[in-house]
Amino acid sequence: MLTKKQNLYSVVGKKVNRVDAYEKIVGGARYVDDLAFEDMLFAKMVCSTIPSGRIKKIDKSRALKLKGVAGVFTAEDITGLNKIGCVVDDQPLLAKETVRFAGEPFAVVAAETREIAEEAAGLIDIEYEPLEPVLTVDESVSEKIKVHPKGNVVCHYKVRKGDNIDEAFNKSFKVYEKTFTINYQEHLYLETQGCVALPENEGITVYGSFQCPFYVQGAVATALGLPLAKVRILQCVVGGGFGGKEDVPSEYAAKAALLAYVLKKPVKLILDRAQDLMVSSKRHPMKMEYKVGVTKKGKMNALKVRVLADSGAYTTLSTVVLFRSSVHFGGPYVIPHVSGDIIGLYTNRVPCGAYRGFGTPQVIYAMESMINIICNDMGWDPFEFRKNNALKKGASSITSHKIKESCGLIETIDKARKESEYDKRKKEFDKWNADKSKRTLKGLGVSSIFYGMNLGAKGWFYDKAGSHIQICRDGSVTLCVGNVEMGQGAKTVLAQIASEALGCEISAINFTNVDTNIVPDSGPTVASRTTVMSGNALLDAANKLRKKLVAAAAESLKIKPGQVMAKLGKYYNIKDSHQFVSFKDLAGKCYLDNVGLSEMGYYVSPKVEYDLQSGQGEPYYVYSYATAVTEVEVDKKTGEVRVNKMTCAHDIGRVINPMLASAQVEGGVAQGVGYAIMENMVSEKGHIKTLGLSTYVIPTTKDCPEVKSVFVEDKSKDGPYGAKGLGEPSLMPVVASVVNAVSNAAGHQFEHVPVLPERIWEVLNEKNSSEDESEVK
Amino acid sequence: MPNRNFTAENLQLKDNIDICFKLNSRDVKIKVPCTYTLLDILRYELKHTGTKEGCGMGECGACTVIMDGGIVNACLVLATAVSGRDIWTIEGVSAKEDAKPIIDAFVAKTATQCGFCTPGMIMASYYLLSKYKDPTDEQILEGLSGNLCRCTGYAKIVEAVKAAARELNGAKKEARDA
Ligand code: FES
Ligand code: FES
Numbered sequence: 029m030l031t032k033k034q035n036l037y038s039v040v041g042k043k044v045n046r047v048d049a050y051e052k053i054v055g056g057a058r059y060v061d062d063l064a065f066e067d068m069l070f071a072k073m074v075c076s077t078i079p080s081g082r083i084k085k086i087d088k089s090r091a092l093k094l095k096g097v098a099g100v101f102t103a104e105d106i107t108g109l110n111k112i113g114c115v116v117d118d119q120p121l122l123a124k125e126t127v128r129f130a131g132e133p134f135a136v137v138a139a140e141t142r143e144i145a146e147e148a149a150g151l152i153d154i155e156y157e158p159l160e161p162v163l164t165v166d167e168s169v170s171e172k173i174k175v176h177p178k179g180n181v182v183c184h185y186k187v188r189k190g191d192n193i194d195e196a197f198n199k200s201f202k203v204y205e206k207t208f209t210i211n212y213q214e215h216l217y218l219e220t221q222g223c224v225a226l227p228e229n230e231g232i233t234v235y236g237s238f239q240c241p242f243y244v245q246g247a248v249a250t251a252l253g254l255p256l257a258k259v260r261i262l263q264c265v266v267g268g269g270f271g272g273k274e275d276v277p278s279e280y281a282a283k284a285a286l287l288a289y290v291l292k293k294p295v296k297l298i299l300d301r302a303q304d305l306m307v308s309s310k311r312h313p314m315k316m317e318y319k320v321g322v323t324k325k326g327k328m329n330a331l332k333v334r335v336l337a338d339s340g341a342y343t344t345l346s347t348v349v350l351f352r353s354s355v356h357f358g359g360p361y362v363i364p365h366v367s368g369d370i371i372g373l374y375t376n377r378v379p380c381g382a383y384r385g386f387g388t389p390q391v392i393y394a395m396e397s398m399i400n401i402i403c404n405d406m407g408w409d410p411f412e413f414r415k416n417n418a419l420k421k422g423a424s425s426i427t428s429h430k431i432k433e434s435c436g437l438i439e440t441i442d443k444a445r446k447e448s449e450y451d452k453r454k455k456e457f458d459k460w461n462a463d464k465s466k467r468t469l470k471g472l473g474v475s476s477i478f479y480g481m482n483l484g485a486k487g488w489f490y491d492k493a494g495s496h497i498q499i500c501r502d503g504s505v506t507l508c509v510g511n512v513e514m515g516q517g518a519k520t521v522l523a524q525i526a527s528e529a530l531g532c533e534i535s536a537i538n539f540t541n542v543d544t545n546i547v548p549d550s551g552p553t554v555a556s557r558t559t560v561m562s563g564n565a566l567l568d569a570a571n572k573l574r575k576k577l578v579a580a581a582a583e584s585l586k587i588k589p590g591q592v593m594a595k596l597g598k599y600y601n602i603k604d605s606h607q608f609v610s611f612k613d614l615a616g617k618c619y620l621d622n623v624g625l626s627e628m629g630y631y632v633s634p635k636v637e638y639d640l641q642s643g644q645g646e647p648y649y650v651y652s653y654a655t656a657v658t659e660v661e662v663d664k665k666t667g668e669v670r671v672n673k674m675t676c677a678h679d680i681g682r683v684i685n686p687m688l689a690s691a692q693v694e695g696g697v698a699q700g701v702g703y704a705i706m707e708n709m710v711s712e713k714g715h716i717k718t719l720g721l722s723t724y725v726i727p728t729t730k731d732c733p734e735v736k737s738v739f740v741e742d743k744s745k746d747g748p749y750g751a752k753g754l755g756e757p758s759l760m761p762v763v764a765s766v767v768n769a770v771s772n773a774a775g776h777q778f779e780h781v782p783v784l785p786e787r788i789w790e791v792l793n794e795k796n797s798s799e800d801e802s803e804v805k
Numbered sequence: 806m807p808n809r810n811f812t813a814e815n816l817q818l819k820d821n822i823d824i825c826f827k828l829n830s831r832d833v834k835i836k837v838p839c840t841y842t843l844l845d846i847l848r849y850e851l852k853h854t855g856t857k858e859g860c861g862m863g864e865c866g867a868c869t870v871i872m873d874g875g876i877v878n879a880c881l882v883l884a885t886a887v888s889g890r891d892i893w894t895i896e897g898v899s900a901k902e903d904a905k906p907i908i909d910a911f912v913a914k915t916a917t918q919c920g921f922c923t924p925g926m927i928m929a930s931y932y933l934l935s936k937y938k939d940p941t942d943e944q945i946l947e948g949l950s951g952n953l954c955r956c957t958g959y960a961k962i963v964e965a966v967k968a969a970a971r972e973l974n975g976a977k978k979e980a981r982d983a
Contacts, residue, residue, distance in 0.1 A: 054855070
C-alpha cells in the first residue's frame with residue numbers, strides 16, 4: 029500500500045520495466061565472448077593436475093613448435109610482479125616453484141585459434157615432485173603439514189561478549205550442542221569467466237565480465253608493471269556473477285593482458301565450463317560447532333561457536349568473507365553472553381572466496397538449525413521464540429551494536445507467519461503426517477536473518493563510489509557509475525533514482541557501462557551495496573545538476589527557484605503545474621547559456637567503529653532483515669524432497685522497484701534451494717570430480733518452489749530514498765528454512781548440507797527401526 | 806568448449822569441410838573445420854552471437870536453436886550434420902511477428918536478469934508455443950526444463966510464457982473473428 033508520502037515520487041517505488049531487457053532478450057546484448065578484434069589470439073590456461081607439489085621443470089618446447097602458437101608464458105615471462113592476491117600477498121599469477129591446488133595455473137598459451145591453443149596447452153610438459161596435500165580443515169588446523177610457510181591459519185576472528193561464558197551456560201535452563209558441516213557451493217553463473225585484452229596507447233585495455241573493474245585494473249597494472257592510468261577496464265554485459273566475479277576475474281584478466289601486452293595483439297581468454305568449475309573460487313565449506321543456552325522464559329542467554337572454514341590454497345577474499353561470518357553467526361538476535369571463533373584455514377584445495385551472502389548462509393544454517401532444535405525440544409513456537417530474542421531499535425547485536433534505525437525484523441517475522449498461513453498449514457501438515465498410508469511427509473521451516481549493508485568495518489577503505497552524469501543539449505542523459513549490472517537490475521534501479529532526482533523521463537536515460545577512465549574507483553559490486561553506493565553517488569551528481577536546472581527554469585518561468593518543482597520531464601511552477609518548461613528545453617537553454625550540465629558524484633559509506641580484538645562495535649552501519657517460511661514434501665520411499673512453497677518477508681528499506689525486488693527474491697530462493705538439497709560438489713583427494721552441469725546439478729524449472737515475496741519498508745536514513753540492499757539477503761534465509769522444513773518433516777535435524785535424498789532415506793529408515801535419540805546434552 | 810583433445814595422431818581432424826544450409830531463411834555456404842559444431846559456426850564464423858555458449862556439452866540450453874522444426878542444442882550438432890538443414894536462431898526468430906508477444910511478455914514480466922540464458926529461453930518458449938497453443942503448467946515446466954537459468958528462479962519466465970500464450974491466442978482469435 030502506498031502511503032501519501034510515497035506518492036510524492038513518480039519513478040521511485042514503481043514497477044518500471046528493466047531498461048536492459050529487450051537487448052538481452054533478442055540476443056543483441058554484447059557479452060565478452062561476443063567481441064572479436066582483428067588479429068585476435070586465443071588464450072588457454074594450463075593448470076596443475078596435482079593438489080600439492082614442487083615444480084621441477086616446465087618444458088614449453090613442444091608447444092612452441094606447434095604452428096599457430098604465438099606464445100607460451102610462465103612465471104618468468106611476467107613483466108611486472110608475479111602476484112595476484114587481492115587482500116593478502118600469498119598468491120602468484122602463475123605458479124613458479126610450488127603448486128598448491130589441483131587446477132592452479134602455471135602457464136598460459138596464446139594461439140591463432142581456440143583449437144590450436146587447446147592443443148598447445150596439452151603439449152606443455154611439467155614435472156612435479158608431489159607433496160602430501162592437506163585436504164580437510166581438521167588436518168589443516170593440526171598444522172602437521174603447512175600449506176604456506178607462515179602456517180595454516182588464514183584468519184581468526186573473535187567475538188567476546190559478556191564476562192563469563194561458562195558461568196552463563198551454568199545459569200542456562202537448558203543447553204544444546206551440535207556440530208554442522210556444509211559443502212562448497214559453486215556460483216555457476218551461466219556465462220563462464222572471460223575477458224579480451226587489447227594493447228592500446230602504450231598501455232592496455234581490457235573488456236570483460238567483472239564485478240569489480242577496479243580490482244582488475246589494479247591486478248593488470250601490477251602484473252604488467254604499468255601505472256593504473258595506462259590500464260583501462262571496460263565492462264561488458266555480465267552473464268551472472270553472484271560473487272564469483274568479484275576478485276577472481278583479475279586472475280584471468282592479468283594473464284590475458286600480459287600476453288596481449290607482450291605479443292602486441294588482442295588476446296581473448298574465455299574459460300570453458302570444466303576449467304571454470306575446477307579453478308574458480310567457491311563458497312567456503314565449513315565445520316561449525318554450536319552451543320546455545322536458553323532460559324526458562326525462552327531467551328537465549330549464551331552462545332558459543334567455533335567455525336573452521338576451508339579457505340583453500342590461497343587467501344583471496346577469505347579475510348573479508350569470514351569477517352562477515354563472525355558478525356552474523358549469532359543471527360539477528362540479542363544474546364548477552366557470546367564467544368565466537370571463526371577460523372579460516374589453508375588447505376590444498378580450490379581457493380574459496382566471495383559468494384552471495386559472503387560467509388553467512390553457512391552460519392545462518394547452523395544457528396537457525398539450533399533454534400529449530402530448541403523450539404522442537406521445548407515445544408516453543410518458532411516465530412514467538414525468534415521475536416522474543418529479536419533485534420529491535422535500542423537492542424544490541426552479538427557485537428554490541430546498538431540498533432538505532434531501520435530495523436523491521438519483527439515485522440518480517442509477523443508478515444512471514446501471516447502470509448505463509450503458517451498456522452493453518454501446520455495443522456494440515458500434522459494431520460497429513462499422522463496418516464501413515466501417505467507416501468510423503470510434509471514439513472514447515474522458518475529462518476530469520478540480518479545482513480550488514482555495504483563493506484563494513486573490514487572493508488571501509490573500499491567503500492566509496494563515484495558517478496558521472498551528463499545531460500546533452502537535447503535533454504538526453506548519459507550515466508556512468510562504477511558498480512556493474514550483472515543481472516540484478518542495477519541499471520534499472522539506478523536509472524529510476526537518477527530520473528527521480530533529475531526530474532527527467534526514465535526513457536531519457538542512457539547507461540554507459542563501467543569505464544575506469546570515466547568514473548573513479550567505486551569498489552566492488554558486492555555486499556548488496558550498489559543501490560545504496562552508486563545510488564547515492566548518482567544523487568550527489570544529480571542534485572548538483574538539478575540546482576542548475578531549477579535556476580534555469582526559474583528564469584524561464586519568471587518565478588523564484590524555491591517555487592520550481594520537477595518531475596517526469598517537466599520543471600513547473602509549484603503553484604500552477606500548467607506553467608512549465610520541459611526538461612528538453614531546459615537542457616537546450618543551458619547549452620546556449622553556457623551552463624555546463626556534466627557533473628561527477630561521489631559517496632562514502634558511513635564510518636563505523638569496530639574493535640577486531642574483541643569483535644565488538646559497529647561492524648556495519650545498517651542491516652537488512654528477512655524471515656522465510658518454507659513448505660516441503662519428503663518422499664518416504666526415496667528420500668527425495670520437493671520444495672513446494674516459500675514465503676519471504678524482507679525489510680530492505682525503500683523498495684525502489686517492486687517488480688525487480690520480487691525477481692531478486694525468486695532468484696535467491698532458487699539458488700538457496702539448490703544449495704540446501706541439490707548442489708553437491710564432489711572433491712576427492714583434492715580433485716573436483718563434478719566438472720559439468722550433469723554432475724554438479726542446479727535447479728531447473730521443475731525444482732523451484734512457488735515464491736511469495738512481501739516487503740517491509742523500514743527506511744534507512746543513509747540510503748537513497750531510504751533504500752537498503754537485497755541482492756544477498758534474497759538467498760540468505762533460504763538454506764536454513766529449507767533444511768528446517770526437511771528436518772521437521774523427517775523428525776531429525778540434518779547436520780550436513782546439502783541434505784541429499786540418500787541421507788534422508790537413511791534417517792527415515794533408521795527412525796523406523798529405532799527411536800531418535802535426544803539432541804539435548 | 807567441449808574438450809577438444811587434439812593429439813598428433815588425429816591432426817586430420819583439422820580438415821575443412823564445405824557445408825550449405827539455411828539460416829533464418831537465407832542460404833549459407835561456408836567452409837569450416839570439420840570439428841566445429843553448429844554453435845561454433847554460428848558464433849565464430851557467422852558472427853551470430855545471440856546464441857550463447859554456457860557449457861558446450863549439451864547441459865545448459867543457452868545454445869538452443871531450431872533445426873528442421875525441432876529444438877536442439879547447437880553445441881551438440883557437428884558441422885557435418887548441419888548441411889542441408891533449416892536453422893533458426895534468436896536473430897531470425899526475434900524478428901518474426903509471432904515472436905513479438907513472447908518478447909514483449911519477457912520484458913513486461915522481468916523474465917530476464919543477466920540475460921545469458923535468455924536467447925535460449927526465447928527459442929525454447931517459441932518452440933513450445935508453436936507446439937502447444939495453450940500449454941499447461943506441466944508442459945511449460947517440461948518444455949523449459951532443458952534450459953538452465955541461474956538468476957531468475959524461473960517463476961517470471963513461466964509467467965511470461967503464459968502471458969505470451971494468452972496474447973497469441975487472443976491475437977489468433979481476433980484474426981478469426983475479423
Ligand atoms: S552450450 Fe549448448 S547446452 Fe550448454
Ligand atoms: S537470466 Fe541469468 S542465467 Fe537466466
